[in-house]
Amino acid sequence: MSEFLLLAFLFLVGGVVAVPIATRLGLGSVLGYLLAGIALSPLLALLHVDVIAIQHFAEFGVVMMLFLVGLELQPQTLWAMRARLLGLGGLQVVLTTALLAAGMLALGQDWRIGVAVGLILSLSSTAIVLQTLSEKGLMRSDGGQASFSVLLFQDIAVIPMLALIPLLALPDLAGHGAGGHGGDAAHGSSLSLVEGLAGWQVALVTVTAIGLVIAGGMFLTRPAFRFIAAARLREIFVATALLFVIGIALLMTLVGLSPALGTFLAGVVLANSEYRHELESDIDPFRGLLLGLFFMTVGASIDFGLLAAETLPILGLALAVMAIKGGVLLLLARIFRLRGGDAWLLGLGLAQAGEFGFVLIAFAIGAAVLPPDIAPRLTLVVTLSMLLTPALFIAYDRLIRPRFDREEPREADAPEPGHVIIAGHGRFGGIVNRMLLAAGHETTVLDHSAAQLDLLRAFGVRAFYGDATRADLLEAAGIAEARLLVVAIDDPAQATALVRRIRHEHPRVHIVARARDRRHVYELYAAGAHDIIRETFDSSVRAGRSAYEALGMHPFEAERLARAFTTDDRRALAELAPLFDPDLPEQQNPAYRARARELMEAQTEALRHRGGSFRERSERGWTPPTPRDQDIAAESEG
Amino acid sequence: MARIIQYFAHPGVSASRINAALWRTTEGVDGITRVDLYAAYPRYDIDIDAEQQRLRDHDVIVLQFPLFWYSCPALVKEWIDLVWEHGFAYGQGGTALRGKTLLLAISAGGPQDAYRPDGYQHHDLRSFLTPFEQTARLSGMDFLPPYVLYGALRADPAAHATGFARLLAALRDDRLDRDAAMGLPILTHDTLPIAEA
Numbered sequence: 163m164s165e166f167l168l169l170a171f172l173f174l175v176g177g178v179v180a181v182p183i184a185t186r187l188g189l190g191s192v193l194g195y196l197l198a199g200i201a202l203s204p205l206l207a208l209l210h211v212d213v214i215a216i217q218h219f220a221e222f223g224v225v226m227m228l229f230l231v232g233l234e235l236q237p238q239t240l241w242a243m244r245a246r247l248l249g250l251g252g253l254q255v256v257l258t259t260a261l262l263a264a265g266m267l268a269l270g271q272d273w274r275i276g277v278a279v280g281l282i283l284s285l286s287s288t289a290i291v292l293q294t295l296s297e298k299g300l301m302r303s304d305g306g307q308a309s310f311s312v313l314l315f316q317d318i319a320v321i322p323m324l325a326l327i328p329l330l331a332l333p334d335l336a337g338h339g340a341g342g343h344g345g346d347a348a349h350g351s352s353l354s355l356v357e358g359l360a361g362w363q364v365a366l367v368t369v370t371a372i373g374l375v376i377a378g379g380m381f382l383t384r385p386a387f388r389f390i391a392a393a394r395l396r397e398i399f400v401a402t403a404l405l406f407v408i409g410i411a412l413l414m415t416l417v418g419l420s421p422a423l424g425t426f427l428a429g430v431v432l433a434n435s436e437y438r439h440e441l442e443s444d445i446d447p448f449r450g451l452l453l454g455l456f457f458m459t460v461g462a463s464i465d466f467g468l469l470a471a472e473t474l475p476i477l478g479l480a481l482a483v484m485a486i487k488g489g490v491l492l493l494l495a496r497i498f499r500l501r502g503g504d505a506w507l508l509g510l511g512l513a514q515a516g517e518f519g520f521v522l523i524a525f526a527i528g529a530a531v532l533p534p535d536i537a538p539r540l541t542l543v544v545t546l547s548m549l550l551t552p553a554l555f556i557a558y559d560r561l562i563r564p565r566f567d568r569e570e571p572r573e574a575d576a577p578e579p580g581h582v583i584i585a586g587h588g589r590f591g592g593i594v595n596r597m598l599l600a601a602g603h604e605t606t607v608l609d610h611s612a613a614q615l616d617l618l619r620a621f622g623v624r625a626f627y628g629d630a631t632r633a634d635l636l637e638a639a640g641i642a643e644a645r646l647l648v649v650a651i652d653d654p655a656q657a658t659a660l661v662r663r664i665r666h667e668h669p670r671v672h673i674v675a676r677a678r679d680r681r682h683v684y685e686l687y688a689a690g691a692h693d694i695i696r697e698t699f700d701s702s703v704r705a706g707r708s709a710y711e712a713l714g715m716h717p718f719e720a721e722r723l724a725r726a727f728t729t730d731d732r733r734a735l736a737e738l739a740p741l742f743d744p745d746l747p748e749q750q751n752p753a754y755r756a757r758a759r760e761l762m763e764a765q766t767e768a769l770r771h772r773g774g775s776f777r778e779r780s781e782r783g784w785t786p787p788t789p790r791d792q793d794i795a796a797e798s799e800g
Numbered sequence: 801m802a803r804i805i806q807y808f809a810h811p812g813v814s815a816s817r818i819n820a821a822l823w824r825t826t827e828g829v830d831g832i833t834r835v836d837l838y839a840a841y842p843r844y845d846i847d848i849d850a851e852q853q854r855l856r857d858h859d860v861i862v863l864q865f866p867l868f869w870y871s872c873p874a875l876v877k878e879w880i881d882l883v884w885e886h887g888f889a890y891g892q893g894g895t896a897l898r899g900k901t902l903l904l905a906i907s908a909g910g911p912q913d914a915y916r917p918d919g920y921q922h923h924d925l926r927s928f929l930t931p932f933e934q935t936a937r938l939s940g941m942d943f944l945p946p947y948v949l950y951g952a953l954r955a956d957p958a959a960h961a962t963g964f965a966r967l968l969a970a971l972r973d974d975r976l977d978r979d980a981a982m983g984l985p986i987l988t989h990d991t992l993p994i995a996e997a
């Protein structure tokens with residue numbers, strides 16, 4: 163227990179100290195984690211910690227990340243990407259592998275080793291690149307999208323690679339390596355559903371498993387999540403989300419597929435679901451922590467002894483690999499018509515080798531493909547290339563981006579045209595939503611009533627499950643880019659707190675808020691809401707107007723009287739608002755009390771005179787001249 | 801039998817002496833359609849389709865209102881602006897009102913002698929009404945001389961009101977001598993060229 167606590171403590175300290183410093187220096191969080199890992203490595207060695215085991219555990223962060231990436235990606239979007247996914251991604255893997263294999267041949271290695279090394283190094287680091295791209299807000303740029311397509315293809319390509327690598331086994335290595343720990347990496351585990359099955363059976367099981375994930379995502383998740391949501395227990399929902407992701411990863415592992423691919427698919431299936439934002443905000447912290455841990459283990463697992471002994475050749479190899487990968491990517495960027503800055507983003511961003519490389523190296527050793535003297539050097543090359551990546555991103559930021567930014571205004575990665583978020587879709591928010599949709603605006607509705615959401619979804623409304631007062635959920639729903647927030651939730655105190663927070667964190671967003679009563683109006687006013695609407699005032703005034711008409715008043719007069727009443731009431735409200743002190747009950751606020759009493763008296767006075775001044779004012783207008791006026795006019799004309 | 805529709809427009813009915821009296825009186829005229837425009841659209845949300853259908857369904861359109869600043873009250877203007885659309889009242893395909901008749905019934909606060917070139921209003925009443933006259937002409941309608949009460953601030957509404965009821969009934973029964981009427985600058989309760997039944 164204390165050992166676990168010590169380890170957790172060390173890694174957390176490393177991250178907490180290094181990452182803020184690195185981001186402050188503009189190096190990005192990934193480099194921060196890597197440096198923290200390097201700093202920790204002597205301590206970990208002293209404690210005999212199995213860093214590689216921790217790394218395998220932390221790789222689950224990549225699985226979660228792909229789940230989140232999937233959630234952001236509607237199936238339609240994925241389909242639209244198919245040309246780039248297969249073309250750009252496929253060519254990148256094939257060309258890079260071929261060139262690297264040729265290089266290995268030139269260095270005098272066996273061709274089989276060459277191909278294996280080529281495959282291993284052709285993969286880039288999904289973890290580093292996606293993390294960095296989203297940190298820099300480049301995910302939506304053309305270069306970011308292209309990078310994503312290539313990474314996605316690579317993640318999928320891992321599966322056939324795992325099948326291919328054993329075929330490259332070296333006869334003279336087979337004796338001592340084969341059948342070893344080829345399976346204890348992330349792919350294929352000691353438990354397997356497909357072991358000993360014929361090819362077609364394996365295919366059948368595989369297809370069934372994928373079908374299960376898709377069908378489950380489409381049909382099972384909704385009732386399950388609704389059931390869980392009804393319990394209104396946050397941690398149970400989080401647990402369900404984790405259970406879901408881990409379950410899929412497990413299933414994929416059992417049938418020998420990439421768990422990252424499986425959860426990615428599940429994410430895509432759920433991208434249209436009302437629970438998307440909730441899942442996103444629940445899983446995201448785990449992803450962040452695990453990825454951080456993963457990067458630290460990469461830093462900590464550097465074999466400094468070997469590196470010190472062969473600094474120049476290994477560094478040279480790492481640079482050569484990055485140059486080849488970058489070159490291939492730049493060439494492909496040309497062919498696929500990526501423009502200036504975007505082409506460089508792709509070329510520089512994906513030039514490193516990645517975490518799947520570690521997985522494949524372990525697998526290749528087990529499959530007797532890599533001789534023991536090559537493997538550790540290869541690991542160092544991969545690690546160094548990952549370490550150098552933040553430097554390339556910095557180069558992109560400082561040297562490339564400014565140049566192209568000036569030439570061509572960037573269009574693609576600007577946030578979507580501001581949309582509207584409606585917090586709470588009850589009787590109040592529902593009407594606001596209908597009106598906005600009718601006027602052609604895009605809305606995102608957040609509500610915590612699952613039954614309500616089903617109904618909305620049936621009508622094609624973009625509605626999501628979740629407690630709208632939670633900061634992370636609003637972030638996931640895109641409050642940062644929203645133009646307008648409608649706070650229509652029931653609970654006055656929560657509404658006020660929400661308004662105050664959004665005004666503080668996103669002062670740009672316009673807020674329309676629903677108020678329970680007068681006091682709540684003042685609280686919302688103090689909290690900074692732009693438009694404050696009393697939930698029953700307008701309908702009550704309309705009821706009063708109907709009463710006027712029913713009593714025989716002309717409809718136009720009834721309308722004018724109702725308007726006059728509204729104006730009067732709002733004027734009184736506005737007059738009292740500045741006197742109101744949210745920390746003081748009204749009866750202890752002398753200024754407020756005095757003015758309220760005055761206004762009240764004026765109103766009773768008006769009532770006593772059957773309308774009085776109020777009625778007089780509302781009837782002003784269309785007052786004809788007196789006959790006497792005309793006499794004067796006639797006389798003055800002579 | 802002609803189909804008559806009377807539009808009554810007064811924003812302050814409870815303070816009206818003349819026009820309210822006219823409105824009450826035409827209640828007794830059978831077979832005509834009566835619309836209180838300010839009651840139908842107290843929030844100015846005019847139903848254009850319904851109004852256009854109403855106009856199609858009638859032959860004589862009567863607009864009755866007090867003269868406000870030498871023109872009509874605001875809602876009447878809004879109603880014309882929205883209902884007498886291009887393609888309905890005028891322009892290409894705008895033939896819906898062709899051959900129909902427009903009659904204005906107006907009460908003016910100013911006395912008759914004020915509405916003369918040498919009076920303090922400097923023009924006769926018809927000059928102020930030329931926008932309506934031209935609106936009717938553009939739509940292919942006959943524009944009858946307006947039915948007028950001058951000095952509406954002092955005048956007794958009774959005779960003017962019964963005259964108005966007689967006028968509407970005569971239009972309904974085609975008993976108005978149109979040629980004679982067209983020769984008059986304005987119609988008043990004591991000059992109606994009506995062939996008594």
Ligand SMILES: Cc1cc2nc3c(=O)[nH]c(=O)nc-3n(C[C@H](O)[C@H](O)[C@H](O)COP(=O)(O)O)c2cc1C
Pocket residue numbers: 783784785786787810815816817818819820866867868869870871907908909910952953
């Ligand atoms: C806003 C306003 C404007 C008026 N403008 C005129 C005018 O331009 N010429 C005129 O003769 N009388 C004018 N008057 C007097 C009205 O025409 C007169 O009050 C009305 O015809 C009386 O009818 P009623 O009893 O139905 O209200 C005006 C009256 C009001 C209230």
